[in-house]
Amino acid sequence: MKSTHHCAQLTQADIGASVTLAGWVDTIRDQGGIIFIDLRDRKGVTQIKLEPLSNPGIAAAVASVKPESVIAVSGQVSARPEGTANPSLPTGAIEVEAAALEIFNISDTPPFPLDDAGGDKVNEDLRLTYRYLDLRRPKMRNNLRIRHRATKAIRDYFDAQEFIEVETPALFKSTPEGAREYLVPSRIHPGQFYALSQSPQQFKQILMVAGVERYFQIARCFRDEDLRADRQMEFTQVDVEASFIDREDVYRIFEGMLKKVWKDVLGTDIQTPFLRMPFTEAMNRFGVDKPDLRFGLELQDFSETFKSSAFKVFQSTVAKGGAVKALNAKSLADITQGEMKALEDAAKSLGAKGLAFIKVENGEWKSPIVKFFSDAEKAELTRRLDIAEGDIVFFAAAEWERACAILGRIRLDVAALLQKRGRLAIRHDDWKFLWVVDFPLMTYDEAENRYVATHHPFTAPVPEDAQYLDSDPKRVRGQHYDLVLNGMELGGGSIRIHQPALQKKVFEDVLKIPQDVVESRFGYMLKAFTYGAPPHGGIAFGLDRLVALLCGTTSIRDVIAFPKTQKGQCLMTQSPTPVTAKQLKDLHIQTVIPAAE
Amino acid sequence: MKSTHHCAQLTQADIGASVTLAGWVDTIRDQGGIIFIDLRDRKGVTQIKLEPLSNPGIAAAVASVKPESVIAVSGQVSARPEGTANPSLPTGAIEVEAAALEIFNISDTPPFPLDDAGGDKVNEDLRLTYRYLDLRRPKMRNNLRIRHRATKAIRDYFDAQEFIEVETPALFKSTPEGAREYLVPSRIHPGQFYALSQSPQQFKQILMVAGVERYFQIARCFRDEDLRADRQMEFTQVDVEASFIDREDVYRIFEGMLKKVWKDVLGTDIQTPFLRMPFTEAMNRFGVDKPDLRFGLELQDFSETFKSSAFKVFQSTVAKGGAVKALNAKSLADITQGEMKALEDAAKSLGAKGLAFIKVENGEWKSPIVKFFSDAEKAELTRRLDIAEGDIVFFAAAEWERACAILGRIRLDVAALLQKRGRLAIRHDDWKFLWVVDFPLMTYDEAENRYVATHHPFTAPVPEDAQYLDSDPKRVRGQHYDLVLNGMELGGGSIRIHQPALQKKVFEDVLKIPQDVVESRFGYMLKAFTYGAPPHGGIAFGLDRLVALLCGTTSIRDVIAFPKTQKGQCLMTQSPTPVTAKQLKDLHIQTVIPAAE
Incomplete structure (x- = not known):
């Protein structure tokens, strides 16, 4: 039996039609010998009416049907009896009088209620263990749809602006000086490792040198940091870079992108241009570089x-x-x-x-x-x-x-x-976007006794401050910008250094990175810049966080289909796991378990 | 200086206008004291005319300009002198008389010619080392654009068909019985590992159990196999799954997708429905399960x-x-x-x-x-x-x-x-699509002395053959389908088993996978299936190969921005590399270098 309609489709206009619907049994109840099933699919719910007395074939089958079982039903659409219509449902005026029933799968009783209210009270570990049930809850289904619509809107926007999406490698080179990274041992090269890419930063700058001019990518990135509600081992980044642009271009392009996302996903018009605030002002007035302006x-x-x-x-x-x-x-x-x-x-x-x-x-x-x-x-x-x-x-x-x-x-x-206390109302959909600008290019690191890049070492100085790079580095502002929404940092970026000599100077003279480290980590970039690098800049957004804001949830785990726990485990598939001795041997490694373990 | 136009934009209609263009110096030549520069950006080329004698400021600057340098030029658009127009260029009727020049970066002399003909003759290792130069070649630039357009067409198609894109984890669980996989040591769980996902197969089936019904994803996948021209360590897969569908639905959906891709990318109408051929016929007539029908x-x-x-x-x-x-x-x-x-x-x-x-x-x-x-x-x-x-x-x-x-x-x-010998003409754009169907569900493995799944153990048997599962397994055809184009396997998939008892029987009784292995690898899937799994099926396409066919190239490395060599190396960034002792210690591993190395 193949469905002719989905479960949010039939209305009074269909009364009398023979139809087949398929989906999950949302509820099943016996009302004076007549069985009512709310049949659910991804679109909605339709009421099914079964009269076992007049249809003995169905009677036997339906006895085994429990909530969450998967069935198909054929029958005629009829009007619900006077006074039983449900005007809050698109299909609330009709029901389908089942003449035939096919059972695809009987469901065991779920370990927790699948409605939003019930599911929200459940321990998150249980939800993650049975993620396939958790994702059936209306809120979670809607989160996945919002994520899809948001990524589609972003891609449509950049495509219309003549950006092309270019995929860059996940298996990158280890750069131990940065944030902690995941390593992947090489089988072909004993003792050598790849690192999972923390961001496409270097590749996207290389793409600018390659003349791509307008690049974007919705890219998976990996960071081996301690996990929190808004951090996962792997996360998704909206990564963008363009050539021959300045900060004003960046603001305009990304305000346009967010305008489209908010319109396409929420139907909301957000005001552009966004407010801008220098870093110093944000700190002075709000005590933070990502102020919540609500x-x-x-x-x-x-x-x-x-x-x-x-x-x-x-x-x-x-x-x-x-x-x-x-x-x-x-x-x-x-x-x-x-x-x-x-x-x-x-x-x-x-x-x-x-x-x-x-x-x-x-x-x-x-x-x-x-x-x-x-x-x-x-x-x-x-x-x-x-x-x-x-x-x-x-x-x-x-x-x-x-x-x-x-x-x-x-x-x-x-x-x-x-x-x-009810004395302050802060609405999650009171959208206060803000560019924070004029960050210091460098911050003095007491522990390391040297300047470190406030954001990253590719950020270009504000032109009029560049003269102080040697004499008074902390006075130099960077051409960096952070986009903040309601106290969350959505993303950040900068106009980059495109002159090989200046980049080398920043690495070696200002940041005091040893020359051999510069060479091994960034040598290829410095070399690339000698073959005609255009002025360029860009930005990167955390997609998970953006979608969480759109969904009105504070945990990015609610907008990721299969997240890891804060201990980095997938409770559904039970990972990570020990592996076989042969696997380790093939990869030329062995494990060293700490004694305390 | 900011550009007012791109380099394929100016025509006779713009004569007299003051413009600014920015880009790379494609060629520069001195013709009787007048300098002509072909200025190139991502869109095209415009001729710049510089008269040093009448503009001494420019004269000094232009002396340092070499090909591939990045510059901006301001000046007036003028008609090219009679007889010097180039009708093959969109901008061939005009030139820009430079009044001002800004040099962003001077380029060293590239190590190989950047035109298609010259670049094609160059050793691929050199091209990969200087990938940022290789990607400037018209052919490679076009390949990146085709890739973008193809992925955009695929996403637009599935979105219009109400599929939603759902991201699934790259960090998955090790399943040592399958193809060789990349392992990622866990810092938090000493001695334990993640594996990089070889395909979203299990997650997409779980998404069907979750009620998503129509899923797709353009997903990065990883396989530690020996590399060839059409294989990379990481590759991109167009991954699709839907519920309540049969094989005919799958054929129709994917024929529609390919029709749109060919139309959007190449402007070509391909004929649907595609030819279908049983596996046995393909072998008998063409000696292969992916026959080239050209x-x-x-x-x-x-x-x-x-x-x-x-x-x-x-x-x-x-x-x-x-x-x-x-x-x-x-x-x-x-x-x-x-x-x-x-x-x-x-x-x-x-x-x-x-x-x-x-x-x-x-x-x-x-x-x-x-x-x-x-x-x-x-x-x-x-x-x-x-x-x-x-x-x-x-x-x-x-x-x-x-x-x-x-x-x-x-x-x-x-x-x-x-x-x-010129006795047979085989055109790369003579598109012969073919569904190969009716594969045997199981193949007898002499070495292992047991049946193994011809494709994978989730494939459902053809209903009328299921009765032979115990008595004559090799007689059972699977509901599997491969999509073949011009002798290349584009993708494959199947209608899956959705009944937990049948799936368990196939694992244990037919494929003779030990019960503890079934439990540790697939236990969570079998469990998920007991909570209402819908009938479902899907397909996975290799995007790299699809794009290579669209580009008319035989190497997928030509359609990947930053591929690895056949030895798994990135020649541009020099990866993989040794890592520090601290990194290894953090991950609770040490390397074991083979003595012979």
């Missing part, structure tokens, strides 16, 4: 106010070149002791010694530190932070970047506390 | 003719159940001794003891064996092989499959010899 609670700088304060902690911080920052958690004076403790712990985890505060209750400033403040200092705080009854103000005093980071974290936690 | 030279069976022959070699082969097959290499009696030797060697490599033949010269049958033939046998040969002056007939006598395979190989070699 709410205020901005940080204020009081370094100037406290530079001669009687409160020595603040005064001495400013004297040492640090910053005093504060934010007013409006109306959060009713914070509990437990919540307060959690905020303090968060601040301490970022290097704060404690979390100074002023709580305003009954017209009074309650605070262990306020006794040190002068009237002028208090007036300045009140004025700029708009301090009022019921507020609580938090302070951070430390080196500028740390002070920002501490209050940036407090800001997010405070927002969550206000949300919980 | 030419005849079919095999004929003379087992019946020689079953009581005085020529004992033939007679005894038939008596033992084998076959005597022959093909007439029309007009190839002028075969050289060297060519003859090569044919014999080819036959021997397939297990033939020699290569019996009859050569017809001057009305006479010249052959070491013809003296044993009766007049009736000779008459039968003449009649059925249409033997005439100048022909040469080749024989194979062996078990049926081997006899077919030997002459199948001779047929291809003979075709090549006839092509060389």
Whole structure:
């Protein structure tokens, strides 16, 4: 029996037609001797009516049918009896009176409920073990469809803009200085290894040298880092590079892409151009380089106010070149002791010694530190932070970047506390896109006692800053941009260095990478650049995170069909596993199990 | 300087306009003090005219410009002087009179010529070392574009047919019984390994159990097999699966896909439905399961003719159940001794003891064996092989499959010899698509003394043959299909087993896979099938090979941006490489270099 229609198709217009439907038994119930089955396929649900008394052949078969079994049913479409129609279903006006039934597979009873509400409460490990059942839940099915539509929209967009998709190798060369990578032993070359590509960065720059001019790829990438909700061993990257472009071109191209994705997938018009904010401003106002602009609670700088304060902690911080920052958690004076403790712990985890505060209750400033403040200092705080009854103000005093980071974290936690109290509404679909720009090209690494590339060593300096590369490297801004959405970094990129001499200088003189390492890791790129490299730049987006935002979920595991757990395991197939001695021998390796194991 | 136009855009309509173009210097020549540059970008070429005398600023700059340098030029579009237009170029009527010049990068002299003719003669290793230059050649650029257009057409097609693309993991579970796989050591789980996925087969079947119904993916796959022109360590597969479908649906869906690909990429209408041929017929007529139908030279069976022959070699082969097959290499009696030797060697490599033949010269049958033939046998040969002056007939006598395979190989070699002589025309764009069907489900493996799956153990038997699974397994045909184009296997697939009991029976009772192996490899699939698996089937195509056919090249390395050599090396980046002791320690492995190395 082959289906003539799908399960969301039949309406009153089909009444009287002979049809065949196939799918899964969503529900089955006996109502006074008549059996009703909600038959489900990828499109929807249709009600099937079976009258065993008038059809003994069916009667025997249907007795064995349980929910989630796979069947096909043939019969006539009829109107549902008066008053039993379900207007919320496309097929709610009709039912199919089964005349024949074919059973493809009887299902055992699933280990957890397959509706969204029930499934959401289930332990994620159980969902991953039975992923084929978890994916039947409407939410998960919809996530897969959204992912498909988003990737299709991205590909259609770049194709229309004359970008071509070029596949680059997953089996790449090991570059041990970068993030931890997966190694793949070579059978043909004993003792040698490939590394799974962490990103197509180098290949895409090579494609620019090759004259491709407009490249994109939706590429699988691999990183052997510790896993979290928003990180997987393998992830998918929307990777783009173009020649003869500047930052403005990049902004325009990717704003257009996101506009199309939001329109095609959600039907939402997003406003372009996006807001832009220099890195320093983002840190100063939001304490983070990926600010969530859906709410205020901005940080204020009081370094100037406290530079001669009687409160020595603040005064001495400013004297040492640090910053005093504060934010007013409006109306959060009713914070509990437990919540307060959690905020303090968060601040301490970022290097704060404690979390100074002023709580305003009954017209009074309650605070262990306020006794040190002068009237002028208090007036300045009140004025700029708009301090009022019921507020609580938090302070951070430390080196500028740390002070920002501490209050940036407090800001997010405070927002969550206000949300919980119903005093702040943050909608997941209040889309606040933002380009963060003007990052420092280099950051000084105390541990390594040298400058390291803030993003990667291929980023070009802002032209007017290039003169300071030798004399004052930290003053040099990079032509880097991050795209941020609602506090998440969607992606980032840069205009690259295309002059071989400048690239070599950055590697060797500025970043102090030993010459032999430069040669073995990047020698081929430097060589390629001597054969006519165009100016170029690009960007890379995390697709998993983008889709998670579109789906309104916080875990990228919800938008990946078969994710690994945070321990890197596939619970469904039971991987990784030990392998045979012959496999290891073929690959010229042996295992060395730590004694503790 | 930013370009206003691309290099294939300006025509007579633009004369007088001020424009800026950017790209690579394709050629540069001094013609009586005036410099002409053909400036090239991804779209085409535009002629630039520089008059150093009237523009001293340019004069100094242009002196350093060499071919393949990257520049931008601003100036006015003007008509080329009378008689110097080039009608074969879109921009052939105009030139740009340079008023300003920006040099982005000067190129060293490339190590090989970048035109198609010159580049084709270059050693492939050199091309791969400088892949960024090789990819600038028009042919290679076009190959990348064809690949992009083909994948776009495939995705558009499946999207329109309501298939969704679902990504499945590259890091899968090791299944040591199959083809050799790449292993990836786990850092978190000492002594354990992932395997790089050889195909999404199991995941796509799981997606059918998950109710996705229509899945496709253009997926990277990995196989650690010895490499050849049409095989790479990593390759790209167009992978498709659908539920509630039968073989006819599969044929229709994929014929539609290929029709669209050929139309979108080449503008060619291919005829559907494709020819279908049972496996046995393909072997009998063409000696191979992927026959090239662009030419005849079919095999004929003379087992019946020689079953009581005085020529004992033939007679005894038939008596033992084998076959005597022959093909007439029309007009190839002028075969050289060297060519003859090569044919014999080819036959021997397939297990033939020699290569019996009859050569017809001057009305006479010249052959070491013809003296044993009766007049009736000779008459039968003449009649059925249409033997005439100048022909040469080749024989194979062996078990049926081997006899077919030997002459199948001779047929291809003979075709090549006839092509060389100009007596047979085989066009690469004479598209002969063919479904090969009705393969045996199982093949008896002499070495292992058991049946093995001809394709894979998930293939469903043809329903009317399933009754012979126990009593006569070799009689059971599988619901498998291969798609063949011009002698190349484009892809294959099958309707799968969806009943858990039948799948378990095939694994354990028919294929005699030990129960613990079944459990560890396929246990999760068998379990999944108990929760409502729909009938399903699908197919997988090799994208690299498909694109190679579209490009008219025989090497898939020509349609992969960064391929590995036949020794698995990337010559451009120099991979694989040794890695550091720390990397190995982190992954709980050490290398074991063979003594001989």
